[in-house]
Amino acid sequence: MSEKSHLNHLLLLTIATIFISTSGALGKFIDMPTPVIIWWRSSLSVVFLLIFCLYKGINLKIKNNQDRWTFIIAAILMGGHWIAYFYALKLSNVATGMLSLFTFPVMIALLEPLFTKVKFDPIHILLGFMVLLGIYILAPEFNIASSQLQGLLCGLLSALCYALRILILQKHVTKYNGTMLMFYQVTILTVLLAPVLYFMDTSNITTQYPYVLLLALITTSIGHTMFVNSLSYFKASTASIIGSSQPVFGIIIAFFFLNEIPTINTYIGGSLILATVIIESIRSKTK
Numbered sequence: 255m256s257e258k259s260h261l262n263h264l265l266l267l268t269i270a271t272i273f274i275s276t277s278g279a280l281g282k283f284i285d286m287p288t289p290v291i292i293w294w295r296s297s298l299s300v301v302f303l304l305i306f307c308l309y310k311g312i313n314l315k316i317k318n319n320q321d322r323w324t325f326i327i328a329a330i331l332m333g334g335h336w337i338a339y340f341y342a343l344k345l346s347n348v349a350t351g352m353l354s355l356f357t358f359p360v361m362i363a364l365l366e367p368l369f370t371k372v373k374f375d376p377i378h379i380l381l382g383f384m385v386l387l388g389i390y391i392l393a394p395e396f397n398i399a400s401s402q403l404q405g406l407l408c409g410l411l412s413a414l415c416y417a418l419r420i421l422i423l424q425k426h427v428t429k430y431n432g433t434m435l436m437f438y439q440v441t442i443l444t445v446l447l448a449p450v451l452y453f454m455d456t457s458n459i460t461t462q463y464p465y466v467l468l469l470a471l472i473t474t475s476i477g478h479t480m481f482v483n484s485l486s487y488f489k490a491s492t493a494s495i496i497g498s499s500q501p502v503f504g505i506i507i508a509f510f511f512l513n514e515i516p517t518i519n520t521y522i523g524g525s526l527i528l529a530t531v532i533i534e535s536i537r538s539k540t541k
Contacts, residue, residue, distance in 0.1 A: 260263035260487075267484040267496050277454050278348035279511050281340045284462050287454045288340040289467065292333065293447040294459065296440040298470030302435040305347070316438070322427040325435070329442035329505065331371045331419035336443075338412035346405025348508035351517045352501035353392060355407025358489030359494065359531045360385045361417035368505045369421045382531045388526030393517050432482030440474070498531040 284291050317323050342351035360381050365491070367374045394402045427435060459466065483491055500525060508519060510515040516524075 256400070263484065263487040263498075266480060267335060267488065267493060270477050270480035270484060271497055271500055272503050273472050274481060275352075276477075277339075277469065277473045278343060278352045278501075278504035278508060280465055280473060281506045282348050282368070282508070282512060282514075283471070283516070284460045284464075284465050286456070286462055287450070288337055288344065289447055289450040290318055290336040290454050290456050290459075291340060291469070292336045293450055294466045295470050295474060296447065296465065297335070298443040299474045300437065300444055302439065302471055302475035303433060305447040307437055310318045310433075312434050314434055314437070317429075319323065321427055321430075323436045324422060326442055328419050328423050328427075328435075329439040329446065331415045331422070331444060332439050333443045334415035335412045338415060342405045342408035344405075345401045345408060347402075347514050348391060348512065349501070349514065349520045350402065350405050351409050352504040353520070353527050354389065354406050355413050355416070356498060356501055356527055356531060357385050357389065357410060358413040358417045358420075359498075359534050361413055365417060366423060366469075369425050375409060378534075381534060384526050384530045388530070389438075389524040390523070391526065392523030394519070432485070433479050434472075435476055436482070441465060450490060467502045481521065492495045492535075494535040495532055498528055498535065501528065 281291070286294075306312075306478050316325065325501055327356055339351060360378070363375070363378045366372045388405065394400060397403060418461060423435065446500065481497065488496075505514075505516055505520075505524075509516075
C-alpha cells in the first residue's frame, strides 16, 4: 500500500469512528422510549443496508441452518447491546455510557477461552483489574438508587452483550460479508422489536425523525459499514486502537451539542479503561 493510499484509508477509518461516535449524543438527545428508538434505528438501517448490498452485489444467501440460528442469537445480543447502551446514556451521561461500553474488549479477552481454543492469558487478570478500577473511579457513588450508577451498570450490560455477539459471530460466521451480517441482524431485530410499537408511545417520531434518520444512516449504516470495510486494509488491532477513540470523540460531540462537561473522575476512570483497550490491541498485534 502506498503512503498516500495508507493515509486515505486511515482518514476513512477515522471518519468511520467519528460517525459511530455520534451514537452517544443522538442516543441521549432523541426524545422517545429507548426500544422505540432502536426499532426505528433498525428498520431504517434495513432499507439503507439492503440498498447498499444490492448496489455492491453482496451475496445475501445464508448457507445453513446453524448459521441462521447464529444470526438470530447475534441479533438478540445486538438488540440487548443497543437498548442497554441507550438506557445508559439516558440514565447517566454520554461520557459514562460510552466509557462503560468500552469495557467490552477486556470482556472479550476474558471470555474468549470459553468460545475458542485460545489459552487463558494471566495478563488479562491485570487488564480486568485496571478496568474495574476505572469503573470504580467512574461511578459517582455505589447507591443503586443513583441514576448515574444505574447508567453505568446498563453500560456494562451493553458491553457484555456486545462482547458475546462478537465472540459468537467470530466463531461461526467469519465466511460472510460484514455488511451482509449487519443487514440480517437489523432485519431480525426490526421483527423482534415490532411489538413495542403497540404498547409504547411512538408519537414523538413526528418531531424526532431527522435525528433518528441520522442515527440509522450516519451512525449505523455508513459508520459501521466503513469500519468493517477498513478491516480489509488494517489489522483488527489497528482498527481497535483507532476505534477506542470513540468515547473521546463522543465526549467532544456531547460537549458541543449537549453542553455536557466531564468531571475529573470521568477523565481518570476513562483513561484507565481506554488504556486497557490500547494495551490489549497492541498485545494482540504482536502475538
